[in-house]
Amino acid sequence: MLVDLTAVALIATTVWVAFFVRDTIMLLAEPGQKVESSGHGLAEDLGNAGDAASNVPFVGDVLKKPLQSAADASAGFADAGASFQETVTQVANVTTTALIVVLVLLILVLWLPPRLLWIRRSLIVRRLADAPGGADLLALRTLAGPPADLVKLPTPPGGFADAWRRGDQEVIAILSAAALAHTGLLP
Known part of the structure; x- marks a missing residue:
């Protein structure tokens, strides 16, 4: 269960880090916002100046043309700023x-196969424990397994193998419980 919680925590951390990186990258869009805002403001001001210049008698149209051209160029700056922001967002x-995707897949690849293997093994051991004569087989599994599992148990007179051969139900139950505990299943 600890490994499962660790995997979930790693996935949550991965998502948090990814969004933190996104927020950091989005800081690069600020210059684009300033260019867009400045371009719109300049275009509006130049457009207003052109409109005011057009009211000058005799030369109004001549004065309005360069101001309108500058206003159009400023709108281009605003569009460039907006385009830059879109690129940064993408x-x-x-x-x-x-x-x-990459980090969650990596976590799943490292976590899921061992987890599925454990589920498969625990189902087999659980079925074996519930089957007739299953406790005997689990006890034999403990006897044939790593000696460290037996060292932790109280040794019966004559040893575990002798008690198992005699069919000592108490020893068989202890050995069977040890096999379940070794698999991660509580007896």
């Missing part, structure tokens, strides 16, 4: 998605 979104 880069941030792709980076965030890639981080989440």
Whole structure:
């Protein structure tokens, strides 16, 4: 269960880090916002100046043309700023998605196969424990397994193998419980 909680925590951390990276990348869009805002403001001011210049008698149209051209160029700056922001947003979104997908897949690849293997083994051991004569087989599994499992148990007179051969139900139950505990299942 600790490994499962660790995997979930790693996935949550991965998502948090990906969104933190996204927010950091989005800071790069601020200059684009300033260019867009400045471009719109300049275009509006030049447009207003052109409109005011057109009211000058005799030369109004001549004065309005360069101001209107400058206003159009300023609108181009605003469009460039907006385009820059869109590009930064796309880069941030792709980076965030890639981080989440790659890192979560890596975590799942490292966590899921051992977890599925444990589930398969625990189902087999649980079925074996519930089957007739299953406790005997689990006890034999403990006897044939690592000696460290037996060292932790109180040794019966004559040893575990002798008690198992005699069919000592108390020893068989102890050995069977040890096999369940070794698999991660509580007896």
